[in-house]
Amino acid sequence: MIPRVLLLLSALLPAAALAQVATEVIEPRHRAALELVPLLESVGGPGSVNVYDNKLIVRATPSQLAEMRQLLDQLDRAARQLMISVRQGGVAERRDQGVGFAGVYRRGDGSIVVPGPDGRVPRDVELQAGERQRRDDSGIRQQVRVEEGREARIFLGSSTPHVVRERLPHGAVVQRSEYVDSGSGFTVLPRVQGDRVQLEIQAQQQMPGRGGTVDSRSAGSVVSGPLGEWFEIGGAVQQSSYAGSSLLGRGEGSRSSQNSIQVRVDLLD
Structure with missing residues (x-):
């Protein structure tokens, strides 16, 4: 008799557990529903959250639903406005003696x-x-406003004219000028984490090629730094020296250049 009772209880337990699963429709206020699906599924499990008409269709236990609501209170907030400032500085030094x-x-x-x-x-x-020394300082500063979680693009360069010849249907040939952008820059994706900010950076370099084409190169990296403070994200140092002599004398000298890129991220609200 006892084994039959245990068997009956074990058969009823899954049904009781299923009866506790509830379905709830949640409409996000600030963020897209699709962005929240993987975060909520980390609580309810794969397939526990679906999206329809930018609404979240959640199927979970009461305890899971309570945890999901707490998570939404933290995540479903208005995007913060950020000001990204970039300064690029260069120092060139020359010494001759x-x-x-x-x-x-x-x-x-x-x-x-x-x-x-x-x-x-x-x-x-x-x-x-004799000896001569020379030092030249140069710097460029840019600012861009962006929402947290969205990309911003910062570009330094120039536009080079390129002549394009085109033959019309009746045989006449006309020419026009097109401008090809060249230079360097990067796209940055900011994410605030407490009193620090993480930046996903995709550096880009564009150089004019043959026939009006553009040769592009890119490289990605992730850096982080304190909010409201400058921190370096890249740079380069070049050094060279020379020495020579002639019938009437001799001389030597050195050249050096240092370039750095620094960024600062400030919260606007």
């Missing part, structure tokens, strides 16, 4: 003028040494 003879060399009816390192030509022949 040398030693040699300078002055006016007279020979017969002719003369040879050799200026010194500072560009001055002394009356008499002198042995001079």
